[in-house]
Amino acid sequence: MSVAKRxxxxxxxxxxxxxxGVNFLNIRDAGDPVEIAKRYDTEGADEITMLDITASHETRDTTYKTVESIAxxxxxxxxVGGGVRKIEDIKKLLRSGADKVSINTSAVENPSFVKEAADKFGSQCIVVAVDAKAxxxxxxxxxxxxxxxxxxTGIDVLEWTEKVVQYGAGEILLTSMxxxxxxxGFDNNLVSKVSSGISIPVIASGGVGNLDHLIDGVKIGGAEAVLAASIFHFSEFSIKEAKEAMKASGITVRF
Amino acid sequence: MTQIAVIDYGMGNLHSVSKALEAVSQKENIVITSDQEVIKTSDKLVFPGVGAIKDCMEAFSNDLKETVLEEVKKKPTLAICVGMQMLLESSEENGGVEGLGLLNGKVCKIQSNQDIKVPHMGWNQVNYLKEHFLLKDIIDSSYFYFVHSYCCPSSKDALTETIHGEKFVSSFAKDNIFAVQFHPEKSQSAGLQLYKNFLNWSI
Structure with a gap:
């Protein structure tokens, strides 16, 4: 057997x-992060990603507290991702209980930040989030x-992902905007081009509407992990149902 | 009261380890410490480690290293991830680093290819080679969470093995030392059971 798809x-x-929200607009409330995280954990989620979408200076302390109580x-x-700009931000998130941090805009603006972060904390905790648009x-x-x-930005996604791997990223969180x-469903063409070009795990994100989409992300896209939000938040599907569907299609998952 | 010292030498996921221990402890006192006196008076030791092995070895000061080496020889000890790798003979990471040599085996880079991604990150099965008290009430081939780019391919002290491309040793047991490549504190119910077993372990 091998490593389970997540x-x-x-x-x-x-x-x-x-x-x-839909395309980052129309935001609707889905509840308390700690309660939701606990529910996902019980249902068999393999990991949890939390993105601080406001990531403003004023709300930062709330974020650390939320991370602490989830952890x-x-x-x-x-x-944990959103607004990670400095080494100090990473240190604080890891101290609050995050296992990995996700760097997005600040990696594009200052690629050496990825290298600095990976050198200091190890590649295993540095996820580079890449938002891609055709x-x-x-x-x-x-x-x-x-x-x-x-x-x-005009930066080509395939060139960019190869570059951040060299800089020490441990994982790519790839979102089709x-x-x-x-x-x-995922943009599996994008996922497969990125995942076949690099040696680190790719998490497919953006567009999941049903359980077949998760299966396609692994089977067609070649993703190591699939990420989804709304189909789980509003209890359209449970994590367990998602895993059963993946298993039935021949994908190795953890139970 | 039984005291468990989670050894703080500046590197490692100390809080997640101690939170997981607290979640399963009945009466034990869990302390994160770099104080040599506290380590000496504790009943059991947990030796975590995260990041590059060279940084971990360097962060481990000479005085603290001496005390820990002395205490590890006589107390139930659980070493995790890079903490585990540090107990082996050597690692080829960072151009070659000498280990503490308490366990048999050497650490090598995991070979990647298109199907075998490195770091080995995610849930993988832990297959038993022998029985051990720390595996009690955990089913053989359960999934545990791994994050690492280096591994030990074989060891006389191997207790379990895992496959990622090639086989590697996912846990070691020798006398009072139990060492794991994976992260029990991130391995949900199987990991919590392992910590519970560690708290109940007497030698």
């Missing part, structure tokens, strides 16, 4: 509450976007 529910947290009650890995002028080509999708919130 299901990672994602909590988008705004001022201490879980929210979920003291949930004994599976916890990744290029309008070229097929099968994606560019990196930042600031929650508002800013196109074209699919995020649409419930149409």
């Amino acid at each position: 299901i990672i529910p994602c909590l988008d947290v705004d001022k201490g509450r879980v929210v979920k 003291s009650q949930v004994f599976i890995p916890l990744t 290029k309008t002028d070229k097929e099968n080509s994606w560019e990196v976007v930042t600031y929650g999708g508002r800013n196109r 074209d699919r995020d919130g649409t419930k149409e």
Whole structure:
């Protein structure tokens, strides 16, 4: 046997509450992050990712407190992202109980930050989040976007992911901004191009609307892990149902 | 009251380890400490480690190292991840680092290819080679959470093995030392059971 494919529910947290929007708009309240994390843990989630979507200076302390209370009650890995800009931010998150931190915009603006972070804390806890949008002028080509999708950088996603691997990223959280919130499924073309080009695990994200989408992310996209938010938050499906569906399709999962 | 010292030498996931121990403890006192006197008066030791092995070895000061080496020889000890690797003979990470040599075996880089991703990150099965008190009430081939880029391919002290491309030793047992490559504190119910067994372990 080999390493199991992971299901990672994602909590988008705004001022201490879980929210979920469509294409980062229309945010609706989905509850208390600690309670939701505990429910996912009981249902068999393999990991939990929490993204602080406001990530403003004023709400930062709330984030550390939320991380601390999740980490003291949930004994599976916890990744935290959103607004990670300095070595000090990483140190504080790890001290609060995060196992990994996810770096997004600040990696694009200052790639050496990834290297510095991996050298200091080890690649195992450095996830680089890559938000990708299809290029309008070229097929099968994606560019990196930042600031929650508002800013196109012109950087090619495949070149970027290869580069961050060299800088010491331990994992890539790959979100298709074209699919995020649409419930149409992952952009598996994007996932497979990225995952076959690099040696570190890729987490597919953005667009999950049903359980077949999770299966396709692994089987077609070649992802090591699949991340979803709304299908789990609003109890459309439980993590257990998702795992049973993946297992039935021949994917190795943990029970 | 039984006292468990989680050894703090500046490296490691101390809080998640101690939170998990607290979650299963009945009466034990769990302390995170770098104080040599506290380590000497504790009944059991937990030796964590995260990050690069060279940094871990360097963070481990000479005085503290001497005390820990002395105490590890006589008290039930649980070493985790890089803490486990430090107890072996040597590691090829960071251009070669000498280990503490309390367990048999050497640490090598995991070979990656398109299917075998490195770091080995995620849940994998732990297959028993022998029985041990710390595996009590945990089913053979249970999943535990791993995060590492280096591993020990074989050891005379191997207790369990795991496959990621090649086989490697996922836990070691020798006398009063129990050492694991995986993270029980992140391995949900199987991991918590292992910590419970550690608290109940007497030698």
